[in-house]
Amino acid sequence: MTETPTDDERDDAPSVLRLLFAGSSRAASQRLTASIENFEADLEYRLDLDEELRGTAWEKTIRAQLADARAHHKRGEVDTAWRCFTPAARRELEKAKPAELIAQADALRHEAASGKLSSSWRSELIRALLDEEHIEVPADDPDQDVRRRVAIATRIRDEDADNRYYRVALVRSQRSLLLGVLLVCIVIVLLLAATVDWNTDLGDPTVGFVALVAVFGMLGACLSAIQSLGHAGAQGRIPEYVATSLITITRPALGAAAALGVYAIAASGLLNISLEGEEAHLTVLALAFAAGFSERFVLSAVGTATGSTQEK
Numbered sequence: 533m534t535e536t537p538t539d540d541e542r543d544d545a546p547s548v549l550r551l552l553f554a555g556s557s558r559a560a561s562q563r564l565t566a567s568i569e570n571f572e573a574d575l576e577y578r579l580d581l582d583e584e585l586r587g588t589a590w591e592k593t594i595r596a597q598l599a600d601a602r603a604h605h606k607r608g609e610v611d612t613a614w615r616c617f618t619p620a621a622r623r624e625l626e627k628a629k630p631a632e633l634i635a636q637a638d639a640l641r642h643e644a645a646s647g648k649l650s651s652s653w654r655s656e657l658i659r660a661l662l663d664e665e666h667i668e669v670p671a672d673d674p675d676q677d678v679r680r681r682v683a684i685a686t687r688i689r690d691e692d693a694d695n696r697y698y699r700v701a702l703v704r705s706q707r708s709l710l711l712g713v714l715l716v717c718i719v720i721v722l723l724l725a726a727t728v729d730w731n732t733d734l735g736d737p738t739v740g741f742v743a744l745v746a747v748f749g750m751l752g753a754c755l756s757a758i759q760s761l762g763h764a765g766a767q768g769r770i771p772e773y774v775a776t777s778l779i780t781i782t783r784p785a786l787g788a789a790a791a792l793g794v795y796a797i798a799a800s801g802l803l804n805i806s807l808e809g810e811e812a813h814l815t816v817l818a819l820a821f822a823a824g825f826s827e828r829f830v831l832s833a834v835g836t837a838t839g840s841t842q843e844k
Contacts, residue, residue: 546608557704560610560697564617568601571621578627585627594620611694611701618690625683633682637662640685649692658685706780707761713784714754720747734807734816735799741813742792745820749791750784752824757783787824794823 597620604613
């Protein structure tokens, strides 16, 4: 008889720190834990009804997949854990009764018709596989056609969910990274603000003030990127999300470069902005933040500088 996990072995919830570094959330972790525990309860119920299934290769395979899911979960790899758990859950269809298969097929048909799936071709394929002419068959199905159709349709549904949550995980990981950079930038701003000489000539600034301008540009870029990620949904293709993530990571550096560029343009007098007086330093920092936050502001500043140069 296969031993079930003890309470200590079930304590596989990752720490909040692990989830943060992995780009996941506590809610996603709790949802996975509940799904695994509910499935294990259903599995035990099926084994109690049919003792001949205990100790078989079928049960051992499911237990191994669940163990892999828990191991990934404990490391904070929630998305990978889901991809290990869903195949284990689908294996229950191998021992499902004909009535259970027909009920599963009916549920999948309704789910495909509801528009819940993110890919229309998956919905159409599920409906084609589970057409009632193929599913409403006698209980005796020697060719196992119904079981195969239901299993394939379930896998297509699960793959759609895996892809959707993977896209969400990519966005969450980018946001977590940017949040970390933002916090570091705030600390650097506080340190530089306490050491910078605020009476220096902006035409001949100190290294500390130039660094402060660059960090303000990074602050603006981080806030802009986090805001744009907040509007990102679960649609789109995964390669597009991967490509976007590479661009997002470079946003703080681009913000710093934009801030320095706008500072140089402003200091040259091409923006017609006065950099004299007590508030001149704050004006420069405001321009630096705006340059990092908005690409349009940078383009406008460059356009103004280019136009002024051409007129001269």
